[in-house]
Amino acid sequence: MASMNSPGPNSPPSSLGIHITGPNYASLTQRTSEDDDDFSDSEREARSQSRRTMGPSHGIPMISMISPTSPGNIYSKQSPPEDKSYFSPTLSIGARSPFARRPDTLYSFGSNTVRPRSDSMTERLIAHRAMQSTQWKVHWRTPMLMTCSFVTGVMLAIAQHLLYKRLHHMEIADEEKKVLYVLYGRALAYLCKVAFGTCVVLVYRQRSWRTFRSRALTVLSIDHLFDAVENPSLFGNWEVLSNAPIAVMIALVFWLIPVATIIFSPGALTFGTFLDREIVNISVPNLDFSTESWKNYRVPNVTADGMSQRAMIFYNTTDPAKEPHREGWFDYYDQPSAELSRVAILLAYNSMSHPNTMQGARQAMCGGPYNCTYEQTFVGPGYQCEEVANGVNDDKKLAELGAPFNTSLLVPEGRYIYHANIDMGDYSRPQKNVTFQKGRAGVPDGPIPDDLGVFKSEPVLWIGYSVNSTESLVKDSPYAVNWTHRYDPHVMRCVHHETRYTVLWNYTEPSFSATATKREFLSPVVDTNFSRFDDGLTNEDDPQPVANFVSPRTNVQLYKKTAAYHAMGQMLRTFLRGEVGMEAPLPGPSYAQPESDITKTRLVDKSSEPKADLQTELEDFYTDMILSLLSLPTMLVVQNDTTQVDRTRYQPSFVYVPVRLWQCYVPVIFITFLILLFGFWTIWEDGTTFSTGFSRILVTTRNTTLDDISRGACLGNDPFPVELMHTKLKFGVLGEGTEMDYLGMDSVQSVGHCAFGVASEVVPIKKGVPYAGLQRRRIRQEGGNEE
Structure with missing residues (x-):
């Protein structure tokens, strides 16, 4: 043609x-x-x-x-x-x-x-x-997709939670793995957005078609409704906002879902430091004084790493060189070993309020770069102190106990703010009533006395001290002549005991502490007492009972342990022996006159005056001196012991805060679930399901009016005619007269047709009516016949 x-x-x-x-x-x-x-x-x-x-x-x-x-x-x-x-x-x-x-x-x-x-x-x-009509039924596909997408979204949110929970406090050194795990979480967040968004979009489509059926909207608004999930211009169209508020709210939810799922939910997993805490059983050093009971200085104790362990004491022996190991020979106590002296001196002079520790003690005790605490129990020597006098002229109990002095020696009556008598009944060195071979110190020359090396008694510490109360004296005080403030004299008595210690170790960087939480005094190291003369003075040469003497000939193991305890106490007494005088402030000047090594320790304050709570300070000082043995791992008494250690450390890792994740997902899940229910209700009310694909547009725009008004715009290109964009359309059944005008009275059958059209030519769609749509046009043949 x-x-x-x-x-x-x-x-x-x-x-x-x-x-x-x-x-x-x-x-x-x-x-x-x-x-x-x-x-x-x-x-x-x-x-x-x-x-x-x-x-x-x-x-x-x-x-x-x-x-x-x-x-x-x-x-x-x-x-x-x-x-x-x-x-x-x-x-x-x-x-x-x-x-x-x-x-x-x-x-x-x-x-x-x-x-x-x-x-x-x-x-x-x-x-x-030609003979088909509309089928009013709810197809399974859309409700199934809505349900599956919602369930999938919930499962993906749970999967993201489980992934983050697994990564929580996981230490990962490989940077590539860190990035990979983060990407896994973001991928799950994106898939959650897709799943929940799909559910919302499917419901939105059902609701938008309800809007087209109930409201006449301009072509521009219809465009915005069709493109709502791709173009946010919908929210700037007042016609849509006022005529389709529910559809707009559903579209708004769709646009906000990525904010919650993609942007905020990955923020629940961060990377930082956290306090890693665990309770483990670790082999840590402990003290075991019983090892000294079996020590033979002639046979070295070599550790696995080749180090020779050191004893706490030096021994003398009766074993002559010419006749080695002759019958009746024995070893007996001489003095503290050099290693013990070094440990004690370092503790006494460092002025710290904790025991000495070895280098790298925190990592060694905690089993790595941790902070840790643990408790230990061991048996060792300890001084049990009690106050027997408090105040001027409080001498009654002192006399009953046979104290070597009374409060008259102490300020304000005397000149001493510190006085110690700590050697009464001490082990004598050299031993009495014996001569020794030349060149071999400690080896007796001649008959060996029965009491050679015997511990008959353990010295009792008698310590007096005065404390400045900082309270000014009244003018009529008899001591106001020389003193401006009241001094309170105290006398304490300390007895050496075998003691069971419970110690709490706390290694928390950058410092540490060791606190004796419990001291259980078992028995005196040497359980004897001094007799007295008729005049009441103490007889230091006749301790009783003799049966409690500790001899190197009878019970060697007990003797060596007692010797170790005695050596430990002897090192303490080294710093307590002597006096500290005080010149009175009137006429002045007032100053301390130290004649004791106590002023070199932490037992005195800055003015060289004894601390107010000297009794407690002395017990803690001696405990720290004992615990300082652990600073020298080569000491024989230092033995490893498996202990339950509570350790912590700050380490870099993933940190997951579940509440942050669910603060994002719970609103999304809840609102999406409500939208899902609303979608089911809309589908049930409509009696069918809708979509927005080209196929749906193809069959819902068959209207001659639309053909006429769209003339010249069939290409669909920009710019689109303004008069068309502002034409109002509605989805419904073409009115009977209008439809017959469109189809031709003599060319169609009279059937209903649903399509977009101007409001004046459509009527509402009725649920269940079998609309068939347009019929085929009858072609007029030249002979006048119709098909």
Whole structure:
């Protein structure tokens, strides 16, 4: 078929006559009076008014043409409307090659051509669809997708929680693995967004179609509703906001879901430091004084790393060089070992309030770079002190116990603020009543006395001290002549005991502490007492009972342990022995006169005066001196012991805060669940499900009014005609009269058709009505027959 506007090279010669009939319209066919009988009086009046007001250009005038070469076919040519301003200018195109005309045809506005359908499959499809009608049922796919997407979103949120929980406090040194785990979490967050977003979108589609059915909206607003999940312009359209508030809220939820899932939920997993705490059993050094009971200085004790362990004491022996190990020989106590002296001196002079420790003690005790605490129990020597005098002239109990002095020696009556008598009944060195071989100190020369090396008694510490109360003396005080403040004298008595210690170690960087939480005094080291002369003085040479003496000949193991305890006490007494005098402030000047090594220790304050709580300080000082043995791992008494250690450390790792994750997901899950329920209710109320794909637009825009008003905009390109964007449309059933006008009274069957249209031509869709849609146009054959 050739174009009628400009003949092409293959067009028939102009001499061939073309028979032109009167103009017909594709959209409005001529009606007969019989046809009008099918309408009611009101409908006929409306059609009559429409014919009077409608100009000839309101249809599409078509000129019927018959070609001499094919008289059996009828061709049509579009006739331009008289009112040139009604439509946009038509597009003039060039000539097209002629092709055969089939009875069933389509046409395009302004193309001046009629194109045939030549696809047999399409013809069969048309024939099949001719008897179909709408099926009112809820298809399973959309509800299933809505449910599955919601459940999937919840499962993905739980999976993200489990992943983060597994990573919580996990120490990962590999940086690539750290990044990989973070990406896993973000991937789960993104998939959660997709799942929840899919559920919301499916519900939104159902609700948007409900809006199209109930409200007449401009094409611009319909565009915004269709594009709401892709283009946020919807939220700036007041018409949509006011006419479709529910759809807008659902769309808003869709846009906010990524904020909660993708942006904030990964923030629940951070990377930082955390306090790692664990309770483990670790081998830590402890004290075991019983090891001294089996020590033979002739046989070295070598550790696994080749170090020789050191004893706490040096021994003398009765074993002569000429006759080694002759019958009756024995070893006996001489003095503290050099290692013990070094430990004691370092503790006494460091002025710290804790025992000495070895280098790297925290890591060694805690089993690594940790802070730790643990408790240990061991048995060792300890001084049990009690106060026997408090205040001036409080001497009664002192006399009963046979104290070597009373409070008269102490300030304010005496000149001493510190006085110690700590050597009464001490082990003598060298031993009495024996001569020794030259060149071999300690080896007796001649008969060996029965009491050689025997511990008959353990010295009792008698310590007196005065404490400045900082309270000024009254003028009538007898001591106001020399003293400005009241001094309170105290006397304490300390007895050496075998003691069970419970010690709490606390290694917390950068310092540590060791606190004796419990001291259980078991028995005196040497359980003897001094007798007295008739005048009441103490007889230091006759301790009783003799049965409690500790001899190196009878019980060697007990003797060596007692010797170790005695050596430990001897080192303490080294720093307590002596006095500290005090010059009175009147006439002055007042100053301390130290004659004791106690002023070199932490037992005195800055003015060299004894501390107010000297009794407690002395017990703690001696405990710390004992615990300082652990600073020298080569000491024989230092033995490893498995102990339960509570250790902590700050280490870099993932830190997961579950509440942050669920603060993001709980609102999303809850709101999405409500939207899901609302979607089910909408589907049940509508009786069917909807979608927004091209197929749905294809079948819901079949309306001649839309064909007419969209003329000149069929390409769909920008800029789109403004008058179309502001045209209001509504989705519904085309009104009966309008539909018959669109289809032609004599060319269709009277069936309902659902489509977008202007508000005046549509009526509401009724649930359950079997709408069939447009029927096939009947092609008028030249012989006047219809298909």
